[in-house]
Amino acid sequence: MPAIIETKNLTKRYGKLIAVNDLSLNVEQGAIYGFVGPNGAGKTTTMRMITTLLQPTSGEARIAGYSVARDLRAVRRAIGYMPDFFGVYDDMQVWEYLDFFAACYEIPEATRTNLITDLLELVDLSHRRNDMVDSLSRGMKQRLCLARTLAHDPQVLILDEPASGLDPRARIEIRELLQELSRLGKTIFFSTHILADVAEICTQVGIVEAGRLVAEGSLEEMQRRIVPHRRLQVVLLSQAEQAQAALIGREGVIEVRVLENGASQKTQAAAQVLEVDFTGDDAAVSGLLKDLVGRGFPVLRFTESVHDLEDVFMHATKGIVS
């Protein structure tokens, strides 16, 4: 997959403060890239640099092959940028707002009318066409802003905190809209600190902290790399201590803990839970289970608990900023 957003050693310094430090990231074409990090990690600064709004102190960034420092117009044609604030004019009607920005993208007057109809349809605002922008709710404003970023049919959408400040329903609507746009072939690069959004829709994740990219890859890759061991849960009818003793020292087993009441309430009172930190491939996991059963331990359930993104996030970031 070719990278459509590419930064190399991107750095932004404000005096002594380093907002973005040697940041190199690659966003693949067609990806939904979640740019995650605590507040103040440099997400917005990075986005402002790749949208030509801010000049990097050093390093470079390319969008669809165009340099952010030199081919300003080509970059601006390729991107749709939504900042982390609404940026709406209060004295405008909804259609005028879209008409104005479409005109700013040099779309001829004759084609704008249909374009606006289609954009409003897409973000489900057709019924508010002639209302003042000011009268829209936050969620609607956010959808309108999203429609604005689509006016010139850009290849890449760069969205800064598209879901911040929205109620759960509006957030889900935005999320669905992003998935829809991804299906239509847009590459989406968005920053967020809502990890659920990332886990739900992202194909690629980059975690940034204190201006540095601390991890990048697909969600599964990151889980493997950052939290390298697997965590197995073994529910036994009894003999938890014996099983624990049997497992310790076995190849690949890092640690075995007996969880007191684990999942016992739901099943039998006697059930006991073992948590095993384990490194090894699927065959090794299977071998472990076979071994347990072979030794006559009464295994009730055997599951691998998947690390959620919060584990990954907490591992990757060390809380330098926050």
Place this chain on the structure above:
Amino acid sequence: MGGDGGTEGGGSPMTAETAIAPPAPTKPARTPRNLRSYLTRNPVVLKELRGRMRGSRAFVLLTFHILVMSGFVLLLYTAYAASANAVYSGFSGQLLGKFVFGGIVTIELLLACFITPAITSSAVSGERERQTYDLLRTTLLSARSLVLGKLTAALLFVLLMLLTALPLQSLAFLLGGVAPEEVLISTGLLVATAYLFGAAGIFFSSLMRRTLGATVLTYAFALLATLGLPLLLMAVLPLSAFLFYSSPPPFLEAVLLYTFGLLVITNPIATAVTTEVLLIDRQTAFYFTQSISNGINLPFISPWLPFILFCFVLGTLMTLIGIQIVRRAER
């Protein structure tokens, strides 16, 4: 603006796929064919005019403007009629015509000095404060289009205000005493003044981060240009009078006269008054001579011409610097 009607029509629902079908290849023509295509091609002009003319704001402002002007003319008329009967030999329509015309032009000049900057001083800083500045800068809209669009829209509105005063001005034609060249010259002065002070507003607006700062600086500039000169003259005139009493050397006299002339052309009202005085006293709108103590005739140009040139040069300079400031990427 007639834009509203045309864009309402096509309401057929489309699927999401067609929604972001690539727009027809755009061919931005660099040279506008006529005024209308220029106005509609620059999105900023269109947007500004739509916003400005929306609702009752513009209507109220224009009505208020005409009411004030009408009241002023009525006042002039009553005052003149009263004094004409008491002091002069009788009622002279021509003199009244001149009063009405001169009075209206003076007010309109002040309007051009102080209303235009009020509109333009928020042009760029207002976008910053509304946080739409970044949005605009990531579009293909050029800094030039943004700045010129704001300036054009502001000037068009001021022009509309000047136009609404035209019926009152034509009262002067009814009374007589106003020559066509006076009308042309005063129109030129008004437009040039509006341009200069509009450009000053744009300049300070792009220079300052906040509209408040931009407005303060713009009005400081406007006050300096309109009131600064009279204050300066009050300081200079006694000095020159003193020099004239002791019959200064001709060279110094010439320098003083030309300095005085240069000061006049930085001030719209001084320019208007001087031009009118020259029209009445010397019967000239362009060129005249002034003799000094040693008999040499110094050549002078009627101040309205250099004033318009001065406005154009300074205004254009300020606009260009404004464009440069907007164009410069944030560092």
